[in-house]
Amino acid sequence: MTRLTRRAFGLSAASAGLAFAAPATLSAQTQARLVIIGGGFGGASAARYARIAFPNVAVTLIEPKTSFVTCPYGNLLLAGERTLPQITHSYDGLKARGVNVVHDWADGIDATAKTVRLRGRATVAYDKLILSPGIAIRWNAIEGYTEAAAEALPHAWIPGAGEQTTLLRRQLEALPDGGVVGFAIPPNPFRCPPGPYERISLVASYLKRHKPRAKILALDAKDAFSKQGLFQDAWNELYPGLIEWVPLNKDGKVTRVDAQAKIFETELGTRHRVDVGNVIPPQSAAKIAIDAGLTNETGWVPVNPRTFEATRARDIHVIGDANVGQVMPKSGYIANSTSKVAVAAAVAALEGRPAPEPTVYFNTCYSHVGPEYGISVVGVFRPSENGFVETPNSGGVSPRGPLAEQREQRRLEALHADAWYGAITRDAFS
Amino acid sequence: MTVPVPFLLGAAALTLSTAMQSPARAQSAPAPQIALSCAGCHGVGGAGEGSVPRIAGYDRQAFVDNWSAFRANARPATIMNRIARGYTDAEVAQLATYFASLR
Missing domain, CATH: 3.50.50.60 (FAD/NAD(P)-binding domain)
Structure with a gap:
């Protein structure tokens, strides 16, 4: 399913006009596949940013729920100062941007084959995976x-x-x-x-x-x-x-x-x-990260601090609460801030460029x-x-x-x- | 197993992808990575949000000067003084140029 040409994507077909640089196998149809698991602050921000900054990358967001209820402002709901609809967000905006939103559970990751297995049995192939699965309760x-x-x-x-x-x-x-x-x-x-x-x-x-x-x-x-x-x-x-x-x-x-x-x-x-x-x-990274063997003895996922690539698997970038982010807090803002760096680093790697610098994470x-x-x-x-x-x-x-x-x-x-x-x-x- | 894309090719693809964006989406300058987190309070593209001011189209020199004043606690601030001290002069210059370029 994955092809030798998968790294040559987007406008690489046009670039292939540079015949001296381009292997003959490059194909106009090949588009880089960025797959994102989890439609919270990290995953949704990643999907939105990827569509804006890298319009030639195919973006798929896997998220079982059809809308997202935020943790932030949930405490105001407890005080009677917000209603549930006021803290609920739909994925329609991302769909309108061309994100392929798949409402299904991601049940597992095959880091070797570079595929995600869905509960509905289908598999989704990726060139780069952004994993933003959140937490599990212990x-x-x-x-x-x-x-x-x-x-x-x-x-x-x-x-x-x-x-x-x-x-x-x-x-x-x-x-x-x-x-x-x-x-x-x-x-x-x-x-x-x-x-x-x-x-x-x-x-x-x-x-x-x-x-x-x-x-x-x-x-x-x-x-x-x-x-x-x-x-x-x-x-x-x-x-x-x-x-x-x-x-x-x-x-x-x-x-x-x-x-x-x-x-x-x-x-x-x-x-x-x-x-x-x-x-x-007490909490840990979500189950899918544990099952994929990405977590260490702390229950969280160690990552490269510049690219968020998991230290235990290539081409899987883990953002949001699931990673070992200390001294950064596990917050929605950090998930948002780091999502863009992870996407930029993932796409840069596919294009054979170094990750952009400088890098600042903001909360x-x-x-x-x-x-x-x-x-x-x-x-x-x-x-x-x-x-x-x-x-x-x-x-x-x-x-x-x-x-x-x-x-x-x-x-x-x-x-x-x-x-x-x-x-x-x-x-x-x- | 995968064919590495030569650096030259990647760079060419990047330039092309920027050039081929639709005019409606084209910006005066691509967003520097460090500017992307500003949206979390100042709104998408620095357009402002509620009580937090617009910074898109901000005069470049005023941006730099106000940043310095925030750093020195010489300008009234709720949180920008704490933020301002986290960025270098070179980074502030990059932010100023970028937000000045937005309409």
Whole structure:
């Protein structure tokens, strides 16, 4: 199926007029095939960028769902400030750009034959594969936290079609005033480092308005977290006495759950009974990456920091939350930013050129913590010998300080967060 | 097993592919890789989005000057001061030229 000529593509037929350089086997029909698995921020951004920057490359996007529910702004849905349609995006924009969107599951990758096996039995051949599969939950890493348990204690960390997020929302609505909302928060690394704390903040904002006697118990498997000072300042200012955060060193690590009784049990055996429980479980790269042998002992995929080619397989570029991206966060913005570099590097390799330089990976994570109150962390990253480094003296978090002094900063960051959501989703799906 | 494409050929193909884009899609200059992440806040092609200003068509010198002011905390900023310190002068010059070229 794959042909000797597969690297000669696009306008290479025209280039073949350069008879001295072109082997006689070059064919006008041959077009480079870029296949993308996963239609989230990474995969959709890759598909869109590939169509714009490399119009002669055939782009196929394999994604089982017919629309995408974002993780970002899902926490606003929990607070009753967004509806599901407002955080759902269709693939029509990508289709209109000429992306061949295949709504099927990618069940496996044959890295030798360079094919993807679909659940519908067909196989799709690629010259370069962009793999952006997201995360898998490590079921039972917390004892008793199974797929069935997630129906009682939602994770709401993989949106799917929105089932988990709307389930958690319904549970919050049904919470009796005076009830306890429990959070179990995983160790690093995991998807969206500030996400649990934004979620705590926005659930607190909902409780303050609708269940003023309810409390939040946040049990954390870490001693420190993203934007910690800013979050804790906000909790003290906006929600005094409402949130109890328990770090690892105060027995915060949840090791076992009882989904029926809604009990979170910690390392030292303390049992916390909650009325609504959100378990944000330990994670790994998605199953397809593990099955393809791309992951290392950490459960994530090591990649070349300039091209995102998996170190364990040629011609498979792994972007988004699934790769070993540290020190970069597992964020939608990093997935978007790195997707373009991966596509450019993949196409350059097919054309026999070096990957474009310079390379900068950019991230801003905004968090809403209450009405007109936004905070952020900025990171400007670059490839290094073996990984990624943050550019010295750059980036960092919003200025701290009493709300009275920082009110305008917080208001603007909340507005900019909304702008970011609009811009990044357009840059992926339009 | 695959036939490597000679570098010359790849370069020729690239030039051709740029030249043959439809006029509607043609830009004054191809987007440098480092400019692509700006779209995440400033909108596709730097067109602006909500509270975040348009940077397409921004005067080149003003872009460079404002960037320096952001770096030095000499211009009011919510996050651009933190961003500005992450890019070199050469990179800023590249960004300025690119966004000035967009309409």
